[in-house]
Each structure stands twice: as structure tokens, then as C-alpha cells.
Amino acid sequence: xxxxxxxLLQGVQLHYEHHIIDSQQPTIIxxxxxxxxxxxxxxxxxxxxxxxxxxxxxxxxxxYGQSAPFDKAPRDWWYMHQxxxxxxxxxxxxxLKEIILFGHSDGGTIALLYAAKYKEYLKGIIVEGAHVLxxxxxxxxxxxxxxxxxxxxxxxxxxxxxxxxxxxxxxxWTKTWQQPAFRNWNIRQELTAIQCPTLxxxxxxxxxxxxxxxETIVNYIDTKGYFYIVNHAEHTPHKEQPxxxxxxTTTFIEGxx
Numbered sequence: 001x002x003x004x005x006x007x008l009l010q011g012v013q014l015h016y017e018h019h020i021i022d023s024q025q026p027t028i029i030x031x032x033x034x035x036x037x038x039x040x041x042x043x044x045x046x047x048x049x050x051x052x053x054x055x056x057x058x059x060x061x062x063x064y065g066q067s068a069p070f071d072k073a074p075r076d077w078w079y080m081h082q083x084x085x086x087x088x089x090x091x092x093x094x095x096l097k098e099i100i101l102f103g104h105s106d107g108g109t110i111a112l113l114y115a116a117k118y119k120e121y122l123k124g125i126i127v128e129g130a131h132v133l134x135x136x137x138x139x140x141x142x143x144x145x146x147x148x149x150x151x152x153x154x155x156x157x158x159x160x161x162x163x164x165x166x167x168x169x170x171x172x173w174t175k176t177w178q179q180p181a182f183r184n185w186n187i188r189q190e191l192t193a194i195q196c197p198t199l200x201x202x203x204x205x206x207x208x209x210x211x212x213x214x215e216t217i218v219n220y221i222d223t224k225g226y227f228y229i230v231n232h233a234e235h236t237p238h239k240e241q242p243x244x245x246x247x248x249t250t251t252f253i254e255g256x257x
Contacts, residue, residue, distance in 0.1 A: 006066075009089055015066035016059035018094070019049060026098040026123055026257060027055040029087070031107025033129070033236075034173040037065025037161050044238045044246070045102075051250040052257070054100065059090065063172070069165050075172045077182055080106060084113040091121055100253060101125040105208070105235065109187065112217065116193040124197035124256040126249055129235045131209055132216050133186035134177070141208040141235075142174050191220035198225045199252040201245060203233030226252065 006013050017038055030045050032038070038058040045056045061083060063070035076082065087110065091099060099121045103111030108130025115125050131138060148154045149170060158166045176182065198221055200214050211229070218225035228248045230237040238245045 007090070007093060009093055010086065012062050013068040014059055014062065014090070016057060016090075019046065019056040021049050021055050022053050023055070025052075025054045026100050027057050027096050028052070028100045028102055028253075029091075029096075030056070030058040031087070031101060031103035031110050032058075032061070032064065033105030033107055035158060035169060036104065036107070039065065039161055042239070044242060047242070047246055048102075048249060048253075051246060052253045054253065054257070057094070057096070061086070063165055063169060065161060070168055070172065075176050077176065077179075077185060079176070080109050081113055083110045084117060087114050088118050097121060098123055100256070102128070102249070103130065104128045104238070105130065112194065113187060113190055115196050115198070116187075116190040119195065122196050124199070124252070125194075126199045126201065126252060127217070128201040128237055128245070129203065129206055129208065130200070130213065130217065132188065132191060132213055132220075134183055135210055135212065137210055138208050139178060142177055144207065146174055188216065188220055191217060192222055194221040195223050197252070197256045198223065199249070200225060200227040201230060201237055201248065202227070203230050203235060203237045203240065205232075205234045208235050 006015050015038065028048060030041055032040065037060045041058055045058055049056045060067035062068055100123050101111040101114060108127030109132065111125045111127050112130060112132065115122060155166060162169055200217050202214050214227050218227055230241050230244055233240040
């Protein structure tokens with residue numbers, strides 16, 4: 001059963017898609033990246049559902065896709081911490097009892113922050129291209145995207161998914177991460193509170209983070225972490241090497257479910 005719905009949560013309309021495969025199985029919640037949305041996951045969530053028999057929930061965070069626009073307040077440096085709290089409110093509103101998180105980029109960081117704070121419903125997390133500290137490669141990757149946004153049809157591509165919210169999405173992402181005061185941002189302390197099974201996936205040629213991101217997660221979490229470096233992949237292994245990412249993710253889920 002598939003439902004496309006909007007939910008009024010904390011005064012904000014959020015768009016989500018819920019695929020119920022087996023009500024006795026966990027729900028895998030997909031958390032999109034800094035320029036993403038439900039549609040941009042394409043068919044990867046359903047492929048994972050077919051492999052694991054798990055239910056699937058994808059949603060657009062505020063400001064993205066078909067959800068309500070951002071509010072007027074400037075983005076706080078701790079916006080991903082706040083998104084972890086919003087995720088908890090969403091889980092409670094939908095009355096989900098067993099969950100697995102799959103987060104990409106910003107969504108991966110949100111998954112880690114959620115796991116550090118909330119334990120009740122969580123069976124495990126998969127993070128792909130997550131950031132837990134700022135590196136020079138991270139900032140250079142953003143600058144490269146800024147150039148592409150100004151000189152190619154990248155903006156037009158994003159407008160297809162975000163409409164008139166596109167410019168603000170892009171500016172909030174690039175400006176927040178490039179603030180000088182944000183240079184020392186990290187979530188090392190939060191990682192020490194994570195106790196659930198954790199899989200860390202990263203493309204070998206990720207332009208937004210080095211292997212240091214993976215090593216920091218695995219070394220700091222308070223449990224055994226698993227990692228997989230995907231060859232011939234950059235920042236989005238589930239698109240660049242979908243078969244490999246699907247296989248590694250399925251094996252992890254089968255091991256914890």
C-alpha cells in the first residue's frame with residue numbers, strides 16, 4: 001500500500017510518501033541531502049524494500065520539494081540537530097514502532113544526531129556521505145557547486161523539484177557551511193552516545209568529504225560500526241553504484257532485523 005500525504009507537524013506542512021509492505025516489519029526512513037527531496041531518491045527506496053521486505057517512508061524536510069517553504073528566520077548552525085527533533089515528532093505522529101534510518105549527506109548527519117538522542121524505536125542506521133566535521137574538501141566541493149549553479153543549468157534542474165524555493169535552498173546550504181564561525185563545527189561528542197548498529201557508506205571519490213569522515217564516525221560511536229567504501233562512486237553511491245549500495249545495505253539490514 002502506498003500513500004502520498006501531507007502532515008501538519010509543529011505548524012509546518014510536510015510532504016511524505018509511505019509504502020507499507022508488511023506491517024510487522026520495520027520502516028526504513030529516508031533522509032535526503034542538502035539539495036534533495038522525495039522524488040530525487042528515484043527508485044532506490046523501493047528496490048531496498050523489495051530486497052528486505054521492510055516498509056518505506058520518504059519525506060521532504062521543510063523548505064524542500066513539496067513541503068512548506070522555510071520560515072523567515074535565518075538558518076541556525078544547529079539546524080541538523082533541530083531536524084533530528086522534527087524527525088522524532090514525525091515518527092510519533094505516524095505511530096511508527098520500529099525504524100531504520102537511511103540518510104544521505106545532510107540526511108546522514110541528521111540520522112547520526114537522531115541516533116545519539118533517541119533510542120526507543122531505532123534498530124539501526126545507514127549513513128551515506130555524512131558529515132561530522134568540516135574539512136577543506138567540504139568547502140571546496142561547495143564552491144565548485146556554486147560555480148556550477150552560476151554557469152550551468154543546475155538551477156533549472158533543481159527548480160523541477162523545488163520550484164520557487166530553489167534559490168533559498170541553495171543559498172541556505174552554501175552560506176551556512178561557508179561561514180567562518182562554522183569552520184569548527186563538529187558532532188564528535190554526539191557520536192559517543194550512539195549505541196545502535198551503524199553502517200557508514202562513502203564513495204571513494206567523494207568531493208565533499210575524505211575518509212576522515214568515515215573514520216571519525218566509526219571511532220567515536222559507542223558500538224561497533226561497519227563501513228564500506230564504494231569504488232567508482234562520488235558523493236551519491238546509491239545513484240552512482242546502485243547495485244553495490246543495495247547489496248551492502250541489504251546485508252546490513254538482514255543482520256539487524
